Amino acid sequence: MKSINKIRNGSLYYNEGTHKVERVLGAVNSQRVWTKRHKDSTKDVRIKDLRMAKNQEVDSYVRESEIKAMLPPLPKIV
Numbered sequence: 001m002k003s004i005n006k007i008r009n010g011s012l013y014y015n016e017g018t019h020k021v022e023r024v025l026g027a028v029n030s031q032r033v034w035t036k037r038h039k040d041s042t043k044d045v046r047i048k049d050l051r052m053a054k055n056q057e058v059d060s061y062v063r064e065s066e067i068k069a070m071l072p073p074l075p076k077i078v
Contacts (some may be wrong), residue, residue: 001047004030012058013050021053021061038065 001007007024015022015035022035025042032044053061 001050004047007033007047007050012053012061014053015049016051017045017046019047021057022050024050038068040072054078 003034004027009024009026009028012021012023014037020037022037025034027033028044032046034042035045036042052074
């Protein structure tokens with residue numbers, strides 16, 4: 001992406017830096033946005049590293065999300 005105006009909050013984008021699909025949450029400034037992936041913490045990403053996710057990438061992201069939702073939580077080590 002070249003312009004923050006073309007980024008849509010809530011949409012899925014492919015991050016060329018991490019090679020993963022991430023959801024854009026909002027703008028940090030004119031060059032960076034907040035993104036989130038499933039239950040991971042948010043991070044700021046340069047918009048030039050993002051492109052719209054392709055249908056196949058979105059489907060994979062959704063399947064991964066469904067699988068993670070079905071798995072029981074890991075036990076906590078005390």
